[in-house]
Amino acid sequence: MPHVEVLPNSASAAAPGWHYVVDTGYDPSKVAFNPKDRKRVAARPGGARGENELSARQQTAIARRIAELDRDNDMKQVVTVPGKQAPAKTQNARRIIQYQRQIKHWLDEEEALLQQAPPPRPTAAGARTGQTTRRQSTMPQTPAEGTPGPAQHIPTHIGFHGDAENDVDPLLSIQSSIPPPLKPAELEALLSAPPLSYAESHASPRAPGGPRQRQFCDNCGYWGKIKCLKCGARVCGLECKDAHEATRCLKWA
Amino acid sequence: MPPKGFKKASAAPNKTLVLDNGAYSLKAGLVPHTSVNPGYDDCSVLPNCIARSHRDRCTYTSSELFDCKDFGELAFRRPVEKGFIVNWEAEKAIWEHEFMDDTAKEGLRCDPTETNLLLTERPNCPKQLQSNCDEIVFEQFEFAAYYRGVGSTFNAYHPWNVDSVSALPQECLMVIDTSYSDTTIMPIYSGRLVQAAIRRLTVGGKLLTNYLKELASLRHYNMMEETYLLNEIKEAVSFVAPSMQQFSKDLERTWKGRLGDKRILDSTIVVDYVLPDYERSIHGYARPHDPAKSRMRRGLQPLQGPREDLLPLGNERFAVPELLFNPSDIGIQEAGLHEAIMESLNELPDALKAGMLANVVVVGGNSLIPGFMERLENELRPLVPAQYILDMRRAEDPIKHTWLGAAQFASQPDLLQQVLVSKAEYDERGSTWLLKKFSGKD
Numbered sequence A: 001m002p003h004v005e006v007l008p009n010s011a012s013a014a015a016p017g018w019h020y021v022v023d024t025g026y027d028p029s030k031v032a033f034n035p036k037d038r039k040r041v042a043a044r045p046g047g048a049r050g051e052n053e054l055s056a057r058q059q060t061a062i063a064r065r066i067a068e069l070d071r072d073n074d075m076k077q078v079v080t081v082p083g084k085q086a087p088a089k090t091q092n093a094r095r096i097i098q099y100q101r102q103i104k105h106w107l108d109e110e111e112a113l114l115q116q117a118p119p120p121r122p123t124a125a126g127a128r129t130g131q132t133t134r135r136q137s138t139m140p141q142t143p144a145e146g147t148p149g150p151a152q153h154i155p156t157h158i159g160f161h162g163d164a165e166n167d168v169d170p171l172l173s174i175q176s177s178i179p180p181p182l183k184p185a186e187l188e189a190l191l192s193a194p195p196l197s198y199a200e201s202h203a204s205p206r207a208p209g210g211p212r213q214r215q216f217c218d219n220c221g222y223w224g225k226i227k228c229l230k231c232g233a234r235v236c237g238l239e240c241k242d243a244h245e246a247t248r249c250l251k252w253a
Numbered sequence B: 001m002p003p004k005g006f007k008k009a010s011a012a013p014n015k016t017l018v019l020d021n022g023a024y025s026l027k028a029g030l031v032p033h034t035s036v037n038p039g040y041d042d043c044s045v046l047p048n049c050i051a052r053s054h055r056d057r058c059t060y061t062s063s064e065l066f067d068c069k070d071f072g073e074l075a076f077r078r079p080v081e082k083g084f085i086v087n088w089e090a091e092k093a094i095w096e097h098e099f100m101d102d103t104a105k106e107g108l109r110c111d112p113t114e115t116n117l118l119l120t121e122r123p124n125c126p127k128q129l130q131s132n133c134d135e136i137v138f139e140q141f142e143f144a145a146y147y148r149g150v151g152s153t154f155n156a157y158h159p160w161n162v163d164s165v166s167a168l169p170q171e172c173l174m175v176i177d178t179s180y181s182d183t184t185i186m187p188i189y190s191g192r193l194v195q196a197a198i199r200r201l202t203v204g205g206k207l208l209t210n211y212l213k214e215l216a217s218l219r220h221y222n223m224m225e226e227t228y229l230l231n232e233i234k235e236a237v238s239f240v241a242p243s244m245q246q247f248s249k250d251l252e253r254t255w256k257g258r259l260g261d262k263r264i265l266d267s268t269i270v271v272d273y274v275l276p277d278y279e280r281s282i283h284g285y286a287r288p289h290d291p292a293k294s295r296m297r298r299g300l301q302p303l304q305g306p307r308e309d310l311l312p313l314g315n316e317r318f319a320v321p322e323l324l325f326n327p328s329d330i331g332i333q334e335a336g337l338h339e340a341i342m343e344s345l346n347e348l349p350d351a352l353k354a355g356m357l358a359n360v361v362v363v364g365g366n367s368l369i370p371g372f373m374e375r376l377e378n379e380l381r382p383l384v385p386a387q388y389i390l391d392m393r394r395a396e397d398p399i400k401h402t403w404l405g406a407a408q409f410a411s412q413p414d415l416l417q418q419v420l421v422s423k424a425e426y427d428e429r430g431s432t433w434l435l436k437k438f439s440g441k442d
């Protein structure tokens, strides 16, 4: 298979950089810290990083750890299919049975196709959904997809949107318990909307200003009250700081 | 001469292999077209993996694992990744072993050319993988007829009343599937997915097991090769704290304290897991924490009598499943399950929101973790406006529920015939056409 690399074009700077390459499993040398990304992080609105914000290096470390925790198969462990296999019955079947690609390949390929040709979204009158542009992927990126872009802050609406047309005078609040009937066109547009891609289907992060992200001791799991100056991880006290430095400090960086 | 396997459209076989093809386990059963209502007992749960032991040098295919006596350092190969069938070499071997070869057990064995296949999939599957699947089903296995659909949509065909099978799907249904690969939120209207409102959390059973494995390896022994055991430990000791407040209290009760201010671990919550040695015992068990025995563990084992290896578990018991409600605890940039449910509902018109909230069904293995349903309800209720009724229940058997919905669908020939595509049709019109047809756009 040829080496395919699609570079992000400058017009779509908001999209995280990605490329896909021949699937050879995890290769730490390919995920070196990308200095270009630092600019993007530094230049993002809001200026300097706040207390709980992470450096690009820390983000890479976290993304790498999550990818490790979410991995389905360990490519280092070869488990051969036992016994004699029934032969493939068609050319097609043989090709498919021989694929040893992992899920990441297929997801990256799907994203690549969508980037090239965004699917037409229905614009049927009354449809609330489907008219919006593609949802941004909020999944943590795996390191091989490039270093993480700036943290995306997509507000998560807790509770329901206040819809202007549905705003009811409090005096008439009994009526507000009866939602407006569904228009058939609206329903049909909703049901015929195309599926989201896998990346788009991920839940959004919490809105900024919501509950603060909890910080735990990297060693024992109690509250993380002290920050390690080397890697930014949290520990609960000096005892755990020593243990942290002896084990996991900078492990994922 | 007609193409091989050619059958007239009306001659579809009268039995269907109903297969809920999960990443962790296959849920499978042969369903005849009769009016008899299929039940949970008609469903077999089989490991969807090939495992290799470095110790006894044996390879176990799917149900052969039931006879395994030594799960130490067992390496797994799973054909399904992130919920989708990715590796057909392994999946083919497993299907052949469980459904077609002499190794298949009576009641599951079938000749695909005389059987329909009803196969479930997870939502948001890359199209190329759907195509691969369709091509293998018809070109390699040569099933007589086939339908592939998102598993949760069949849940709408669960009868309201257990004594009656209705051909009409429930109007509004919200399925929350928290299983091995991830957790997905799926609003369904009259058996059709509201695609734009599907939301997914990265956190599933696999991630929880791997997280526990990481923590145990960091804090006690290197157990990175013991995935099977850590999954067993997770299932034995995990619980979900009923609220964030209780989570904080439990965190205090399980803290060792600091130098000069040591605390005694609360043995009503901290447990010692007695690890199996795979000689005298195949499975381990948990018992209340005993500090004296834990000290003994550190090199002071008795010379006589059985030796015990203990894994103490404190905050790991509840901090691991807590990720379902706080993925950000390990840096996953997603809100908790309850917030993701609201995000999904916000894609819907108000009339549907009300209907969905009044009929929420939770399926998948993580829903069996003690405290899960209570926490979900505690977190969700304050987010739901007071005028809406919230009716949420866990399926009677959350592992087999999706299979049973599909089996009930398959047991009704009228419903089934509407969706099945025969091999002859596939041979004539091809896989691109089939992909469109199954996505509802032909």
Ligand SMILES: [Zn+2]
Pocket (backbone or CB within 6 Å): A217, A218, A219, A220, A221, A222, A235, A236, A237, A240
């Ligand atoms: Zn600590």
Ligand SMILES: [Zn+2]
Pocket (backbone or CB within 6 Å): A228, A229, A230, A231, A232, A233, A244, A245, A248, A249, A250
């Ligand atoms: Zn550190």
